[in-house]
Amino acid sequence: MKADGKRLGDRLASAALWTTAVATIAGITHIASILAMPRLAPNDAFARMGRLAPLHQTTPLVAAAPFDDPALAQAVCRYDLSRAPTRLRAALSPDALVTLSFNARYGEIFYSMTDRSATRGRLDVLLLTRAQLDRVEQEDSEDELPQELRIVSPTLEGFVLVRSLAERVGERDDARRRVASVACGPDGATARK
Amino acid sequence: MLLVFKSVFAAALGAALGLGATYLAVDRGLAFGTTQIGPWKGQTRTGGRDVDPYTLAARARNGSTPLGPGEGLAFLADRDDDGRRLESRCDYAVIGDTPAARFWTLSILNPDGSAPALPLDQPWFTSSELVRGAQGDFSIAVAARARPGNWLPAPKDAPFVLQLRLYDTPASAATGSLAAAGMPSIRRGRCE
Numbered sequence: 001m002k003a004d005g006k007r008l009g010d011r012l013a014s015a016a017l018w019t020t021a022v023a024t025i026a027g028i029t030h031i032a033s034i035l036a037m038p039r040l041a042p043n044d045a046f047a048r049m050g051r052l053a054p055l056h057q058t059t060p061l062v063a064a065a066p067f068d069d070p071a072l073a074q075a076v077c078r079y080d081l082s083r084a085p086t087r088l089r090a091a092l093s094p095d096a097l098v099t100l101s102f103n104a105r106y107g108e109i110f111y112s113m114t115d116r117s118a119t120r121g122r123l124d125v126l127l128l129t130r131a132q133l134d135r136v137e138q139e140d141s142e143d144e145l146p147q148e149l150r151i152v153s154p155t156l157e158g159f160v161l162v163r164s165l166a167e168r169v170g171e172r173d174d175a176r177r178r179v180a181s182v183a184c185g186p187d188g189a190t191a192r193k
Numbered sequence: 194m195l196l197v198f199k200s201v202f203a204a205a206l207g208a209a210l211g212l213g214a215t216y217l218a219v220d221r222g223l224a225f226g227t228t229q230i231g232p233w234k235g236q237t238r239t240g241g242r243d244v245d246p247y248t249l250a251a252r253a254r255n256g257s258t259p260l261g262p263g264e265g266l267a268f269l270a271d272r273d274d275d276g277r278r279l280e281s282r283c284d285y286a287v288i289g290d291t292p293a294a295r296f297w298t299l300s301i302l303n304p305d306g307s308a309p310a311l312p313l314d315q316p317w318f319t320s321s322e323l324v325r326g327a328q329g330d331f332s333i334a335v336a337a338r339a340r341p342g343n344w345l346p347a348p349k350d351a352p353f354v355l356q357l358r359l360y361d362t363p364a365s366a367a368t369g370s371l372a373a374a375g376m377p378s379i380r381r382g383r384c385e
Contacts, residue, residue, distance in 0.1 A: 026210035064308055068308075101261035
């Protein structure tokens with residue numbers, strides 16, 4: 001009887017040990033796979049943009065991503081900062097909604113804005129790395145504030161989404177024209193200097 | 194020998210459970226930073242630098258490109274005010290007002306986020322197209338058959354969700370300001 005009790009205790013202890021082991025492995029696998037997902041997912045937004053758009057060229061997006069707003073026209077500018085900063089420029093009309101979101105390589109939106117934050121109806125964004133920003137700031141003149149908005153990208157590659165609202169059905173072409181009018185490319189001035 | 198077998202089994206079982214949990218979390222869109230205001234669920238931290246790993250994982254898998262916090266806010270509803278799932282056999286009225294925003298849109302999507310197949314109709318509404326009441330409030334009919342006034346065409350025999358997007362809004366991700374500002378309610382009308 002006593003021996004039976006001891007054996008039952010042993011078996012329970014062993015079962016508890018194995019359960020703990022399984023739970024620990026499950027937990028580690030779960031956390032590791034969640035964290036690895038942005039780096040492993042074959043069909044994330046960055047990969048999709050890579051198939052749809054060439055580098056440094058504002059490209060209209062025709063097919064919608066899940067949960068996109070059908071009332072918007074969208075375009076993408078893929079960038080690669082390894083050679084030079086990327087500059088985005090556009091003349092904006094005062095009433096129409098234009099928004100920009102800056103997406104890093106692994107899904108992080110590191111900056112976003114609307115046309116309201118543009119100065120004097122002009123959009124002028126310089127997208128650069130931390131090192132490029134340091135270089136640009138060294139060349140800044142002391143008594144003049146920079147006219148452009150400078151944004152540091154956490155990764156060398158990424159993409160900028162430009163969206164504009166078609167307020168009414170008949171205004172879809174206007175919205176498409178607005179997003180297509182945003183020029184994007186390697187910054188010539190900085191590259192020359 | 195038994196110990197080796199048990200260890201391998203435990204490792205395999207643990208890995209399977211862990212990956213299963215990941216699949217469920219990512220596929221069901223279990224994400225933190227979700228705010229619920231009435232029937233509306235808002236992913237108020239999808240963008241920005243404080244985005245959580247579950248949201249990033251789900252986004253990497255479905256390839257979506259959500260709004261950044263500086264662009265606006267997006268809310269989804271798959272249930273009405275009383276918590277009943279939205280059904281295409283029922284009529285709904287989206288009533289009330291939205292938090293302050295320069296523009297907003299209300300659109301119909303399939304539950305997986307894709308656009309519904311409605312070849313002739315436009316399954317979205319913008320704030321500019323809206324006809325408002327005397328007090329500035331509005332009512333949008335969500336129904337499969339055409340309605341007079343503000344009408345948002347719903348699919349005939351398919352489940353759907355509603356998406357409300359606020360563009361250029363001072364309402365921030367801080368939930369308090371949004372709840373106070375008031376989101377529209379979704380009332381169920383007649384069902385067939």
